[in-house]
Amino acid sequence: MKKRVRVRFAPSPTGPLHIGGVRTALYNYLFAKQYDGDFILRIEDTDQTRFVEGAEQFIYESLKWCGIEPDESPLHGGSYAPYRQSERKPIYKEYADQLIRTGKAYYAFDTPEELETVRKNWEAQRKMFIYNQETRSMLKNSLTLTPDEVKKKLQAGLDYVIRLKIEGKDDIVFHDLIRGEVRINKLQIDDKVLLKSDGMPTYHLANVVDDYLMRISHVIRGEEWLPSTPLHICLYEAFGWENEMPAFAHLPLLLKPSGKGKLSKRDGDQLGFPVFPLSWKDPQTGEISRGYREDGFLPEAFINFLALQGWNPGTEQEIFSLEELTKIFTLDKVHKAGAKFDIKKGIWFNEQYLRKTPHEKILPLLKAELSLNSWNLEDNKLLQAFDLMKERISFHKELFTKGKFLFVAPENYDWTTIKKKLNDKSITLLTKIHDNWSVIEKWEVFTLENVFKEIIEQYNEKIGNIMPLLRNALTGESVGPNLFEISVFLGKLEVSKRIISFIETLKHNFAYKI
RNA sequence: GCCCCGUUCGUCUAGAGGUUAGGACCCAAGAUUUUCAUUCUUGUAACAGGGGUUCGAUUCCCCUACGGGGUACCA
Numbered sequence: 001m002k003k004r005v006r007v008r009f010a011p012s013p014t015g016p017l018h019i020g021g022v023r024t025a026l027y028n029y030l031f032a033k034q035y036d037g038d039f040i041l042r043i044e045d046t047d048q049t050r051f052v053e054g055a056e057q058f059i060y061e062s063l064k065w066c067g068i069e070p071d072e073s074p075l076h077g078g079s080y081a082p083y084r085q086s087e088r089k090p091i092y093k094e095y096a097d098q099l100i101r102t103g104k105a106y107y108a109f110d111t112p113e114e115l116e117t118v119r120k121n122w123e124a125q126r127k128m129f130i131y132n133q134e135t136r137s138m139l140k141n142s143l144t145l146t147p148d149e150v151k152k153k154l155q156a157g158l159d160y161v162i163r164l165k166i167e168g169k170d171d172i173v174f175h176d177l178i179r180g181e182v183r184i185n186k187l188q189i190d191d192k193v194l195l196k197s198d199g200m201p202t203y204h205l206a207n208v209v210d211d212y213l214m215r216i217s218h219v220i221r222g223e224e225w226l227p228s229t230p231l232h233i234c235l236y237e238a239f240g241w242e243n244e245m246p247a248f249a250h251l252p253l254l255l256k257p258s259g260k261g262k263l264s265k266r267d268g269d270q271l272g273f274p275v276f277p278l279s280w281k282d283p284q285t286g287e288i289s290r291g292y293r294e295d296g297f298l299p300e301a302f303i304n305f306l307a308l309q310g311w312n313p314g315t316e317q318e319i320f321s322l323e324e325l326t327k328i329f330t331l332d333k334v335h336k337a338g339a340k341f342d343i344k345k346g347i348w349f350n351e352q353y354l355r356k357t358p359h360e361k362i363l364p365l366l367k368a369e370l371s372l373n374s375w376n377l378e379d380n381k382l383l384q385a386f387d388l389m390k391e392r393i394s395f396h397k398e399l400f401t402k403g404k405f406l407f408v409a410p411e412n413y414d415w416t417t418i419k420k421k422l423n424d425k426s427i428t429l430l431t432k433i434h435d436n437w438s439v440i441e442k443w444e445v446f447t448l449e450n451v452f453k454e455i456i457e458q459y460n461e462k463i464g465n466i467m468p469l470l471r472n473a474l475t476g477e478s479v480g481p482n483l484f485e486i487s488v489f490l491g492k493l494e495v496s497k498r499i500i501s502f503i504e505t506l507k508h509n510f511a512y513k514i
Numbered sequence: 515g516c517c518c519c520g521u522u523c524g525u526c527u528a529g530a531g532g533u534u535a536g537g538a539c540c541c542a543a544g545a546u547u548u549u550c551a552u553u554c555u556u557g558u559a560a561c562a563g564g565g566g567u568u569c570g571a572u573u574c575c576c577c578u579a580c581g582g583g584g585u586a587c588c589a
Contacts, residue, residue, distance in 0.1 A: 010589090012588080014588075047587095047589065050588065108587095111587095112587065123515095126515065127515075128585070130585075161587055179519070179520090182519080183518090184518065188517050193586080200587085202587070202589085203589050222583090223518095223519070223583060225583095226518060226583070227517070228585095229518095230518090252519090259582085262583075311527095314528065316528085318537085336519075336520060336521090337581090338519095341525090345525075348539055391553095392550065464548060464549085468548080480549075481551080482547090482548090483548070
């Protein structure tokens with residue numbers, strides 16, 4: 001029988017989740033769903049010094065917004081609870097003790113200060129210190145001290161850590177689902193701290209123990225973990241779990257647009273685009289960072305974009321729903337090299353989704369934005385406005401800036417264009433259009449256009465001369481959607497008002513010319 | 515320093531020995547449009563370098579360069 005697919009996304013709540021993390025979560029989710037497996041969210045909060053208020057909540061909200069909710073998590077529950085590592089503290093101690101008993105790990109009493117001194121000394125000799133099978137004999141631990149001394153120290157309540165005892169000089173070889181065979185010599189691996197002096201496990205211990213206990217079948221994580229994977233394998237072996245070891249897949253990193261370093265939380269919005277899915281307020285400084293949601297990205301577009309950063313289906317299709325992605329996602333199509341993040345493509349995705357997303361999904365977003373502007377409009381009018389503008393905006397909120405004239409009469413006009421087009425016929429024509437339009441019974445595009453064309457024919461005026469003026473009258477701008485459609489949208493009364501107002505302004509400013 | 519991973523148009527990438535090296539974004543030009551946008555057409559633009567292996571290498575191997583990651587009682 002094949003092992004059930006169970007994957008986990010295991011962020012630590014030391015700050016807001018950033019888009020690299022979201023992509024890791026996404027790939028885990030896609031992989032799980034494809035195999036009808038489970039997607040687990042585990043909170044790795046073992047570093048009590050770096051705890052950030054609200055960061056955990058931010059993770060839940062972000063995943064929810066993206067539509068990739070976990071099957072099991074601290075919030076959703078599950079049969080392997082608890083899913084928050086701080087609540088599993090006793091478990092790790094038990095497993096660490098087990099390794100002590102079996103001789104696979106040992107106590108170490110070196111204080112952080114002592115180790116720091118050793119490190120400095122080594123550095124002075126231009127060497128890098130690592131705590132490993134070659135150096136541990138010179139340090140203070142249960143391998144160098146007598147059993148009695150160790151016992152005394154423990155009983156005296158001295159601080160200690162538990163370190164993994166790496167043994168042997170052979171290579172650790174494993175097969176990464178994305179990278180193929182990876183090989184590293186055991187001499188390169190240090191005797192990593194498993195249990196910290198505060199009784200909390202380090203990432204390595206907690207991770208391996210939990211992945212084992214939670215029956216994780218595939219570990220899909222960022223490339224920054226690739227170098228410590230051999231260590232994790234040593235841990236599985238130390239526990240005797242080598243047959244239950246999950247498969248590993250290490251994802252390429254999302255890099256800064258410059259390519260210099262991985263995209264990090266700290267980049268904030270200095271780069272000109274959000275690095276967080278949602279906006280985030282730093283509880284310490286009060287500083288607010290932009291989020292994709294608040295910037296106006298549709299979650300479907302955001303996810304689609306993110307999915308294609310580092311993975312592709314091998315076909316030329318680029319637009320995929322989350323569900324489609326779950327059908328075609330494969331780890332072997334994940335690219336190996338890091339991807340320089342380029343927001344331009346992300347904006348393009350949003351434009352695509354803006355045009356194809358059904359009205360009922362767009363409406364709530366538009367209404368929320370409308371209320372911010374304290375404008376009032378019926379739902380169907382709002383959607384009509386959106387349809388008029390949707391092919392010339394990248395984000396739904398731009399309806400209210402680029403399409404402001406659909407909601408309020410223009411306060412200014414584009415004088416540069418007006419001056420070029422204005423002639424001695426202009427006022428007469430505008431007045432005529434106004435008057436003839438005023439008596440139209442069927443206020444629709446076809447009729448308006450016909451009446452308009454009859455007039456310019458009658459007066460032998462060029463369409464390119466009068467149209468910009470009429471457009472300015474109605475919108476205050478010289479470019480935009482079809483003018484007759486705008487007129488229909490605004491309604492006869494409003495159109496009449498705007499034209500009259502514009503004529504008045506012209507008369508006032510250009511009396512000499514007319 | 516040491517270890518690991520990587521390197522195809524500016525960017526995201528396809529390519530798994532023989533291709534006019536393909537697509538998308540961006541940019542540019544043209545067509546359509548009252549205008550802008552959309553749409554359509556076209557264009558610019560890439561195999562890091564050097565050695566092998568081979569009849570033939572972007573593709574396989576090695577070296578170099580460059581980039582990224584790791585090297586904590588952080589994850």
